[in-house]
Amino acid sequence: MPNLDLTLLTDFYQLTMMQGYIENDKEDQLVVFDLFFRSNPHDGSFSIAAGLHQAIDYINNLSFSNEDIKYLRSLDIFNEHFLAYLKSFKFTGDLYSVVEGTIIFPNEPFLKVIAPIVQAQLIETALLNIINHQSLIATKASRVKWAAGDDVVLEFGLRRAQGPDAGILGARAAVIGGCSATSNVLAGKLFDIPVKGTHAHSWVMSFNSELAAFRAYAKQYPTTCLLLVDTYDTLKSGVPNAIKVFEEMRDQGIHLNAYGIRLDSGDLSYLSKKARIMLDQAGFKDAIISASSDLDEYLIRDLKLQGAQVNLWGVGTHLITSKDCPAFGGVYKLAAIYEKDDFVSKIKISENPDKVTNPGNKKILRIYDKKSGKIIADLIVLEHEEYSEANPLILFDPKSTWKKKRLEAGTYTIKELLIPIFKEGKCLYSSPSTFEIKKHCEEELSTLWDESRRLVNAQTVYVDLSQELYDLKQKMLMQYY
Numbered sequence: 001m002p003n004l005d006l007t008l009l010t011d012f013y014q015l016t017m018m019q020g021y022i023e024n025d026k027e028d029q030l031v032v033f034d035l036f037f038r039s040n041p042h043d044g045s046f047s048i049a050a051g052l053h054q055a056i057d058y059i060n061n062l063s064f065s066n067e068d069i070k071y072l073r074s075l076d077i078f079n080e081h082f083l084a085y086l087k088s089f090k091f092t093g094d095l096y097s098v099v100e101g102t103i104i105f106p107n108e109p110f111l112k113v114i115a116p117i118v119q120a121q122l123i124e125t126a127l128l129n130i131i132n133h134q135s136l137i138a139t140k141a142s143r144v145k146w147a148a149g150d151d152v153v154l155e156f157g158l159r160r161a162q163g164p165d166a167g168i169l170g171a172r173a174a175v176i177g178g179c180s181a182t183s184n185v186l187a188g189k190l191f192d193i194p195v196k197g198t199h200a201h202s203w204v205m206s207f208n209s210e211l212a213a214f215r216a217y218a219k220q221y222p223t224t225c226l227l228l229v230d231t232y233d234t235l236k237s238g239v240p241n242a243i244k245v246f247e248e249m250r251d252q253g254i255h256l257n258a259y260g261i262r263l264d265s266g267d268l269s270y271l272s273k274k275a276r277i278m279l280d281q282a283g284f285k286d287a288i289i290s291a292s293s294d295l296d297e298y299l300i301r302d303l304k305l306q307g308a309q310v311n312l313w314g315v316g317t318h319l320i321t322s323k324d325c326p327a328f329g330g331v332y333k334l335a336a337i338y339e340k341d342d343f344v345s346k347i348k349i350s351e352n353p354d355k356v357t358n359p360g361n362k363k364i365l366r367i368y369d370k371k372s373g374k375i376i377a378d379l380i381v382l383e384h385e386e387y388s389e390a391n392p393l394i395l396f397d398p399k400s401t402w403k404k405k406r407l408e409a410g411t412y413t414i415k416e417l418l419i420p421i422f423k424e425g426k427c428l429y430s431s432p433s434t435f436e437i438k439k440h441c442e443e444e445l446s447t448l449w450d451e452s453r454r455l456v457n458a459q460t461v462y463v464d465l466s467q468e469l470y471d472l473k474q475k476m477l478m479q480y481y
Contacts, residue, residue, distance in 0.1 A: 006058050008068055010125040015072070018118045019082040027085070027118045030338035032361045034109035035127060038354055041139055041325040045458035046448060048142055048441060049110050050173045051134035052100045052421070053431040058126050059091050060427060091119050092425035096418040098364075100431070101138075101176050101441030103448065105463045108364050108380055109335070112418060117337075124332045130169075136328035137170045137320065138177035140297075142445060144315050145178025146453055147297040149304065152312045154196050155182040156292060157320025170320045176437050183314075191434045198262050198290070204231040210238065214245045222249060225259040226290060229275070234266060239275045243282045250283075260288030262314070268293065269308040276309035288312050296324070297455055336361045347476045359476055360469065364417040367393070367407070368447065375447050376412060377405070381466040389414055398465045 021027050040047050064072075064086040072078050072086070093115020104110045111131065113120045145153050155174040161167030171179075171187035181194035188195035199217055207213035210232055218225045227245065229238025242261050249256060261279075263271050268291045279287045291303075291310040296318035303310065317323060335357065336343040345359035358380060365379040365387060377395050379387075387393065390409050397403040421429045432440070451459035465473070 005061055005063070005065070006126055007062055007064055008071075009058075009129065010122060014121050014125060016077070017121055019078055021118050021121070022082055022085055023079075027116060029117045030114065031117045031120050031334060032336040032343060033113040033115075033120045033124070033332055034335045034357070034362070035111035035113070035131065035330060035332050036107055036109050037104075037135075037328060037330045039106055039329060041136055041322065041328055042143060043456075043458075044139070044143065045452040045454075045461055046103050046105060046139075047135055047328070048138040048177055048444075049098050049102045049104045049131070049135055050100050050138040050176050050437075051131040051169070052097055052111075054130045054134070054169065055097075055111075055127055056421065056427055056429065056431065058130060059095070059123065059422065062089065062091050062123070064089050089119075089122075090425060091115065091123070091422070093119050093422065094420065094424065095422040096363075097421050098417045099419065099437075099440065101437040101439075101444060102417065103375070103444045104135075105378055105461055107358065108378055108463050109358075109362055110364070110417070112362075114361075128330050128332055132328040132330040133166065134169055134173040134176075135330070136322050136325070137173035138441070139328075140319055140322040140325075141174040141177025141179050142441070143297040143455060144295075144300065144313075144319055146445075147301040147304070147455065148313050151310065153179050154312065154314045155179040155184070155319060156197075156314040156316040158182075158184045158187075160317040161320045167320065172434055174319055175434055176441050178438075178441070179315075179319075193434055198226040198228055201228060201231045201264075204228065211241045211244065214241050215248070218245045218249055222254050223257050225249070225256075226288060227261050228264060229261045230263055230265045230271075234263065234271050235274055235278075239278050243278065243284065246284055246287070247282065256284075256286075258288065259284075260290060260312075262290040262292065263310075264292045266293075268310065269303050269306040272303075272309040273307060290314060292316065294318065301455060333357045335359055345472060345476065347473065349477065349480055356473075356477070358465065358469065359473055362469065366415045366417055367395070368413045368415065370411055370413050373447055374449050375461055376407065377462040377464050378417075379464050379466060380469060382469050382472070385466055385468060387414055395462070395464045396467075396470075397462060398470055401470075 069083050095113050097111040155171050158167040161170055168187045171182040171184040172191045175193050181196040183197045185195050187193055204210050204213040214227050227242045229242050272289050275289055289310050290312040292314035295313055295315045333348055334346050336345050343361045347359040348357040350356055361383040362380050363383055365381055367376045367379055369376050392409050393407040395405045452461055
């Protein structure tokens with residue numbers, strides 16, 4: 001999207017804390033914040049990181065304008081010393097992240113900020129807003145595409161999205177997660193995404209007859225003629241009239257390339273099978289049968305199990321809103337503070353065990369089975385820890401510590417996931433195109449075992465802690481009791 005000033009896209013308490021840090025001489029205190037999530041959406045076993053490109057734009061454009069300062073002054077809570085500080089505000093810290101399209105798992109810091117606390121505090125809200133939304137939609141799209149198999153999936157959700165930004169950035173995320181195109185023209189322009197669509201029922205209803213409407217559309221768009229056949233009666237009127245138009249086009253010597261029908265209501269399994277027979281008998285065996293109508297991954301899976309003859313799926317509301325799980329639970333927590341030439345680890349303790357954080361300045365190591373290339377586990381380690389594939393590796397479940405797995409030397413490979421995006425406020429990373437990110441996501445998904453891609457009761461991918469990090473966490477927990 002075009003650069004947009006999102007400087008004030010923050011929670012009010014970020015600003016009040018910033019003023020408090022400055023008044024307490026803490027503005028230069030270097031800290032580490034982790035961005036992570038606690039559970040996968042849709043009860044799945046993985047998520048997909050998305051939104052980094054927009055996060056980079058946000059940080060690059062952080063600057064308080066005179067109008068911003070005037071507005072904040074009008075709130076009658078900020079002093080002039082703080083407002084003067086904001087006038088020259090800029091991000092000077094470091095940011096590390098996984099690249100977009102990467103598979104991510106709960107409780108691992110897939111984005112890390114190392115910056116003065118005033119700066120790190122300000123960017124929390126916007127980063128979560130950007131990353132949470134796109135990661136949610138990309139994850140949902142990957143599930144829809146998995147259910148569709150080799151069929152093409154199109155994103156058709158703009159009119160049901162929660163506002164223009166959700167529709168535009170949601171379309172981008174949907175393509176990253178697996179969609180091939182979008183109906184959203186502005187998203188197509190901004191992100192170089194193919195735009196696709198057919199026509200509405202209103203097109204058919206505006207003509208004296210369905211056949212006349214189909215003929216007019218075919219004349220206008222002979223090379224992309226996909227006809228909506230359920231305005232009146234799908235099998236008695238729509239499909240026969242579509243076949244008649246296709247026959248007329250064939251008789252006129254028009255090369256039928258991307259052509260076919262769209263079903264938008266009724267029993268899609270039954271109608272598609274009947275339509276397939278009718279099209280095949282008429283000699284149009286390569287005609288596309290497209291379907292829409294409140295689709296999601298579960299319905300698509302069931303339709304395919306029932307033998308539905310659909311090979312192009314237009315998915316709207318359930319995808320663009322992630323209707324069954326409308327929020328991605330990303331959080332942003334303080335993990336360390338720099339004191340006396342080193343980082344001092346910090347931990348958040350909660351009555352809810354799932355909300356206890358992992359302390360310290362950390363990195364993520366992804367462990368792959370060397371033979372298959374599949375993910376064995378992710379290992380969260382402290383930044384200074386080093387591992388070699390030439391040595392055996394013992395992994396253990398940090399909750400059920402007796403569950404262990406020994407990997408012999410030479411049987412596994414290690415990849416460090418976090419890469420530098422900003423160093424001392426300067427962006428080092430150039431974002432790939434949307435389709436390059438999509439390709440990376442496809443490669444990432446191929447590293448998951450089939451059992452972890454199930455829509456229901458998917459096999460968990462373990463996220464383990466190094467022994468040193470585990471011991472540090474236990475030591476810090478015991479200090480408070």
